[in-house]
Amino acid sequence: MKIEDIKKLALSIDGDILIDQSVKNFNWFNIGGKAKVFFKPNSLKSLIEYLKLYASRGKIFILGNGSNVLFDDATYQGTIIKLGKNFSKITLLDKETVIAGTAVSQKKMSEFAKDNNISGFEFMSCIPGSIGGGIRMNSGCFKNEFKDILVSIQLIDFKGVVKSIPAKKIKFDYRSIELPNDVIFLSATFKGKEKNSLEIKKTMNDMIRKKELAQPTKIKTSGSTFKNPIKQTKQKVWELIKSSVPKEINYGDAIISEKHANFFVNKKDAKSSDMKSLINFVKKKVEEKKGIKLELEIVLVE
Ligand SMILES: Cc1cc2nc3c(=O)[nH]c(=O)nc-3n(C[C@H](O)[C@H](O)[C@H](O)COP(=O)(O)OP(=O)(O)OC[C@H]3O[C@@H](n4cnc5c(N)ncnc54)[C@H](O)[C@@H]3O)c2cc1C
Structure with missing residues (x-):
């Protein structure tokens, strides 16, 4: 190039x-x-x-x-x-079906669905990503995930060919989707269920409140660092980290949040190398103490 x-x-x-x-x-x-x-x-x-x-x-x-x-x-x-x-538009297709560009934020999507009396998108109100990121990560919280409401994904491959793939032909897993990395999601069609917007608003507020109680806000973080090792143990990853790693550990300005042990934080000017050292240290300690190999949820760009 x-x-x-x-x-x-x-x-x-x-x-x-x-x-x-x-x-x-x-x-x-x-x-x-x-x-x-x-x-x-x-x-x-x-x-x-x-x-x-x-x-x-x-x-x-x-x-x-x-x-x-x-x-x-x-x-x-x-x-x-x-x-x-041009990838930030949301259109109502019928009273329960919506198509959204993948640059739309999940917050905006949840507001749009609420305003149109469509339930199923409430969980998006507490995830700070875009629709594109949400699809790639099969993001979710409070037992709801993208896969529950996705109907189809419109994407483009790196050769410039546009395709539409029905969600039922895609294999989703916990925080993952089986589609190659060399595709760009353009838009997605979702189907929710009709519900009164006041009830939807209440659920959204409850979710946001619960999240604020459990997770740190207004800090420099990428959310959950590791996936919960659901196939190896019922214990949550934050519990494994909390009982394996001293909580005041730091590499430069890379630290572990006091409020949630799986949220790693850039206190001020952390380098990527500091954050990676912290990640490797935690991974090693959890494996030594619990015999569990943690898998990263955050995506490394190198
Ligand atoms: C405070 C905080 C709280 C969080 N809470 C949650 C939570 O409750 N639940 C949860 O699941 N996650 C949570 N996250 C993680 C994160 O917000 C989600 O994974 C989110 O969906 C990522 O979206 P993004 O647009 O930021 O993606 P990015 O971080 O920009 O990218 C993530 C991945 O998606 C890919 N991607 C992005 N857009 C596209 C596209 N258009 N086409 C193809 N690939 C694309 C990227 O290549 C990358 O692989 C949290 C993060 C923070 C900081």
Whole structure:
């Protein structure tokens, strides 16, 4: 991928192309170096144009709201794509069915569903990600997950081919979906159930309150660091960490939240290497003390 060619393309494409862009302000940890190329397409047309020219010549990472990622300190030697304004629309298809662009925030989606008397999206009110990130992670809370309301996903592969896949043909698991990494979700169709918006609002408020009691807020974190090892034990990962690791452990400014042991926090200026040292330390201790191999929930971008 020649930077000179990309700079030329930047002059004509419908979207923003930035070279050597810092990624710090694009993720909740507020950590990371730069992206060689940062591309924010405004439309599907410009996304296809970029993919056709460059996807076979360099690596690509799709970024949503950056609430579940840990960037490296070194420059990402490829393109970070963050979908722009044409991917932020929500449309009501019938009284229980909605189609949403994947750049829509989950919070906005839950508000839209409530305002239209559709239940099933309440859990999204307490997840800070986008619809795209929610699909990739099969995100969820309070026993609800994306898979419960997904009808179909519209996506594009790196060759620029657009497809629609019915959700019933996709295998979902706890915080994962069986689809290759070289696809970009464009929009998704969801089906909920009719319900009075006041009742929906009450459920949303209850969920938000419960989450605020259990998890830290207004800090630099990417949420749950590790997945709950549901196939190995009934114990929650925060319990395993709490009983295996001294809670005041730190690597530089990378620390463990006092409120929730599975939330790792950038106290001020943590480097990615600090956070990775903390992750490896916790992983090693839990394996030594409990015999359980933890799997990362957050996605490393390197
Ligand atoms: C305070 C806090 C609380 C949280 N609480 C919860 C919770 O209760 N439940 C829960 O499940 N998670 C929770 N999370 C984690 C996170 O918010 C979710 O995983 C969220 O759905 C990620 O969305 P995102 O847009 O931020 O994705 P990102 O972090 O930007 O990316 C995550 C993954 O999704 C992929 N991705 C993003 N958009 C697209 C797209 N359009 N096409 C293809 N791939 C894409 C990325 O490539 C990456 O692999 C929490 C995080 C924080 C910081």
